[in-house]
Amino acid sequence: MDDLKAKYLGQIAEAADESALEAIRLAAVGKKGEVALKMRELGKMTPEERQVAGPALNALKDEINSALAAKKAALEDAALDARLRTEWLDVTLPSRPQRQGSLHPISQVQEEITAIFAELGFSVAEGPRIDTDWYNFDALNIPGHHPARAEMDTFYMHRAEGDDRPPHVLRTHTSPVQIRAMEKMGAPLRIICPGGVYRADYDQTHTPMFHQVEGLALDKDISMANLKWVLEEFVKSFFEVDDVELRFRASHFPFTEPSAEVDIRCSWQDGTLKIGEGDDWMEILGSGMVHPKVIAAGGIDPEVYQGFAFGIGIDRLAMLKYGIPDLRAFFDSDLRWLRHYGFRSLDVPALHGGLSR
Numbered sequence: 001m002d003d004l005k006a007k008y009l010g011q012i013a014e015a016a017d018e019s020a021l022e023a024i025r026l027a028a029v030g031k032k033g034e035v036a037l038k039m040r041e042l043g044k045m046t047p048e049e050r051q052v053a054g055p056a057l058n059a060l061k062d063e064i065n066s067a068l069a070a071k072k073a074a075l076e077d078a079a080l081d082a083r084l085r086t087e088w089l090d091v092t093l094p095s096r097p098q099r100q101g102s103l104h105p106i107s108q109v110q111e112e113i114t115a116i117f118a119e120l121g122f123s124v125a126e127g128p129r130i131d132t133d134w135y136n137f138d139a140l141n142i143p144g145h146h147p148a149r150a151e152m153d154t155f156y157m158h159r160a161e162g163d164d165r166p167p168h169v170l171r172t173h174t175s176p177v178q179i180r181a182m183e184k185m186g187a188p189l190r191i192i193c194p195g196g197v198y199r200a201d202y203d204q205t206h207t208p209m210f211h212q213v214e215g216l217a218l219d220k221d222i223s224m225a226n227l228k229w230v231l232e233e234f235v236k237s238f239f240e241v242d243d244v245e246l247r248f249r250a251s252h253f254p255f256t257e258p259s260a261e262v263d264i265r266c267s268w269q270d271g272t273l274k275i276g277e278g279d280d281w282m283e284i285l286g287s288g289m290v291h292p293k294v295i296a297a298g299g300i301d302p303e304v305y306q307g308f309a310f311g312i313g314i315d316r317l318a319m320l321k322y323g324i325p326d327l328r329a330f331f332d333s334d335l336r337w338l339r340h341y342g343f344r345s346l347d348v349p350a351l352h353g354g355l356s357r
């Protein structure tokens with residue numbers, strides 16, 4: 001028994017891993033192991049011999065079992081140590097400077113605009129990009145024969161012959177959302193609606209898809225003076241300057257009366273666009289007092305409510321603010337361009353933190 005004990009305790013001490021240990025366990029204390037074979041011999045012994053050998057065999061079995069358990073625990077500890085050494089991680093390393101993705105300048109500017117108007121009490125309304133010609137034109141006081149329909153280079157949706165549903169168009173401006181907002185929310189009302197619009201046009205400052213933000217404020221005593229103040233506040237906040245030179249030009253839109261177009265002073269030098277200086281003017285928005293027919297089309301009584309509306313070209317603003325000379329590059333999906341002009345996606349614009357940081 002002493003030989004057995006010495007042999008197995010020696011083997012256990014030297015076992016290199018858990019599978020070696022398991023082999024030793026089977027050979028020593030398994031069902032057909034050496035200790036079990038010895039137990040079987042107890043039957044052939046005299047009762048006196050058995051009284052000595054029985055407890056001694058049990059004690060041997062216990063001793064081997066606890067040596068196995070201790071060795072198993074030691075092997076597991078060693079394995080964990082080895083793993084911890086190889087899976088070392090320096091949590092003080094700086095994060096990767098390489099940006100995986102970025103916000104497109106249009107998204108950034110859209111969020112900046114939303115933040116500014118939210119501060120002025122405007123909420124965000126939405127409408128479909130595919131709309132009926134009633135919302136896009138008629139409800140905005142642009143009847144079928146009106147030249148504005150042709151001027152807008154409208155994309156019409158294909159209609160099967162015999163389909164007599166109202167014609168659908170890709171909206172040519174965000175103005176139809178004025179009507180939808182009035183229908184849904186009634187008056188008084190203060191909303192903006194940023195989003196994509198479509199026209200068949202293509203050059204350095206025009207693309208077939210571009211972005212506008214519509215504004216609409218209706219109440220019982222809103223005047224042109226409120227419009228001018230809101231637009232000036234907006235432009236100053238947006239360009240983060242105390243003064244921006246704006247030019248209000250008398251204009252005409254079917255959906256406003258009176259109407260004004262607003263230009264911003266700028267310069268184009270060597271393909272670089274700068275605001276606030278130079279001899280050029282860039283038109284950034286159309287505006288005016290909402291036409292009574294438009295208010296009525298929205299289901300609101302124009303004898304009681306009046307207000308102003310405006311439509312701003314978002315892409316134009318982005319070009320001016322971030323010095324981007326060619327509008328077409330916005331929509332080329334060139335990753336190099338996006339890496340250069342894109343914004344960190346976690347820097348959500350807010351007025352208090354500086355809009356564009």
Ligand code: DAH
Nearest residue numbers: 173256286287288309310311
């Ligand atoms: N919808 C006009 C356009 O796309 C822009 C516009 C002008 C919107 C005057 C307005 C407005 O709300 O009052 O050219």
